[in-house]
Amino acid sequence: MxxxxxxxxxxxxxxxxxxxxxxxxxxxxxxxxxxxxxxxxxxxxxxxxxxxxxxxxxxxxxxxxxxxxxxxxxxxxxxxxxxxxxxxxxxxxxxxxxxxxxxxxxxxxxxxxxxxxxxxxxxxxxxxxxxxxxxxxxxxxxxxxxxxxxxxxxxxxxxxxxxxxxxxxxxxxxxxxxxxxxxxxxxxxxxxxxxxxxxxxxxxIPYNGPGEVPRWLLDSPGRARVCLSGGITTSNFTDRRHQLLDEVAGLDAEVVLAVAGAEDTIGPLPANVRTTGWLPLGALLSTCDLLVHHGGAGSGMTGFAHGVPQVTVPDNTESTQWLWGDLVEQAKAGINVVPERHRVPGALRTAIEDVLGEPRYAEGARRVRREIEAxxxxxxxxxxxxxxxxx
Incomplete structure (x- = not known):
């Protein structure tokens, strides 16, 4: 055939x-x-x-x-x-x-x-x-x-x-x-x-492209690890990078910036933030406690395949990102920081702390993973x- x-x-x-x-x-x-x-x-x-x-x-x-x-x-x-x-x-x-x-x-x-x-x-x-x-x-x-x-x-x-x-x-x-x-x-x-x-x-079945596992990924950070990703084709991170980095600076977590090329364009990073270069998202998320992303279904489903709760930050012009973020909330597996909240100082940081601090979000994500595996x-x-x- x-x-x-x-x-x-x-x-x-x-x-x-x-x-x-x-x-x-x-x-x-x-x-x-x-x-x-x-x-x-x-x-x-x-x-x-x-x-x-x-x-x-x-x-x-x-x-x-x-x-x-x-x-x-x-x-x-x-x-x-x-x-x-x-x-x-x-x-x-x-x-x-x-x-x-x-x-x-x-x-x-x-x-x-x-x-x-x-x-x-x-x-x-x-x-x-x-x-x-x-x-x-x-x-x-x-x-x-x-x-x-x-x-x-x-x-x-x-x-x-x-x-x-x-x-x-x-x-x-x-x-x-x-x-x-x-x-x-x-x-x-x-x-x-x-x-x-x-x-x-x-x-x-997540497929995020070829890559290799960096040595640091095998080491436990000793605290929560948060992945911050902008997806493959979105400009969401590029447009808001300073705001997003300001929000995660000082969090009691290791924030991994999974944005290809970011290390060459964003300048100095907060002490708790590191970049990955190109790394298949699934390889990283298997070690993470939270995924923060733009509301793309590919990033989101990769996260749920690994049982990772999510905070979504959808673009103001992308309807599908809004919808994905709403469904994350409906599944009780995360929080959707909708565009009208983007302008509220500290909204993203509060959402991250809430999801990391409330076990029910992680359980919601694991429940979605069990559905996927079935x-x-x-x-x-x-x-x-x-x-x-x-x-």
Whole structure:
């Protein structure tokens, strides 16, 4: 069987790696389509990359931000498990227009590859709608996989479908794919949102890229160790570095600054802060008592896979970061320092001290880890992919 994986962006490549490798280890041929900015990450994972599109289109998409006057995402209600989808429908359709524009810039390359390579199945990141176009053009089924966020392109009926989506398929002489299918979902029950899209659960296996273990990581600091991370693609730490460092200075904890390149740009550090250079986040978090981060699902799920409680500091323009932070609180596994609290002096420090000082947050994180460990591993999902592939 030939399986074409389609990644969305650099920070999304890690979500594809465990299932792609499980598929390859089961004896199938695997290719991973990625934008130019993401190709090196695919190669570093030992997988074969298929470059698609040009760098300029990807950079234009990455630079897009929610307008300042746009409605902010709803807070997750207390009864969220039974309530409405905590990602407003108008936001889903608005975000879809951005994803369609990006997909249109990638479609020529990916369709040409799919028609030449002739995969039996396309497995696509739900943010990479171009995977649906390639599957339709190759005449094969497609399976989506999520990244613990509801940001994906799907249309439930013809009335929702924008003309740009239809034109993208018509360019290649195929019918647009409309309606919900099934998504592979690594989100554990404590963090799962209600959805109209059927889900197939899969255990989250952290993949944070290659690296090596520094010698100091093997030594116990003799006090709490706090990881401060800005994720792979966010500018959150760069924009707030002085504020964040001021907040953690003097904490009775070793603060590890896990931001690649930070040692060359931030100047003198507080006495209790050290930098790591590039270090796979999972290797560090296995030794940490707390993760402070921007609200990215990749960083957050890596933390929960290791049972680490969290303090999130979401960017004011990133809706998905707000939502992740709210769900951390709903799981009783941490605190979300929302943007309106960013400006309150000491808010982050207080949140860190609260999480470190209250055992219930660590227990909440361990509870999420147990849920993750109870889910089917990627190897068990290969049979599902085989059943969905064209015969």
């Amino acid at each position: 030939r399986v074409l994986f389609v990644a969305h962006g650099a920070s999304h490549v890690p979500w594809a790696v465990p299932l792609a490798w499980a598929t390859q280890l089961a004896g199938h041929e695997v290719r991973v389509a990625a934008r130019p900015q993401s190709v090196d990450r695919v190669r570093a994972a030992g997988l074969i990359a298929v470059p698609t599109g040009d760098r300029a289109a990807g950079e234009a998409f990455a630079a897009w931000r929610i307008p300042d006057d746009a409605e902010r995402p709803e807070r997750v209600p207390a009864d969220w498990a039974m309530g409405p989808l905590p990602w407003p429908e108008e936001r889903r359709l608005s975000w879809a227009s951005q994803l369609i524009g990006l997909a249109d810039s990638l479609a020529d390359d990916l369709v040409a590859f799919a028609r030449a390579w002739r995969p039996d199945l396309v497995v696509y990141d739900i943010g990479a709608v171009v995977g649906l176009v390639a599957a339709a053009a190759a005449g094969v089924p497609a399976v989506g996989y999520s990244w613990c966020q509801p940001v994906g392109v799907y249309f439930l009926d013809d009335k929702e479908v924008p003309p740009a989506y239809v034109r993208m398929f018509e360019r290649f002489g195929v019918e647009p794919r409309i309606g919900t299918d099934t998504w592979i979902d690594p989100c554990p029950p404590a963090l799962r949102r209600p959805s109209r899209v059927p889900r197939v659960p899969m255990r989250y 889910m089917p591993p990627p190897g068990e999902l290969v049979g599902y992919l085989e059943s969905r592939a064209i015969s």
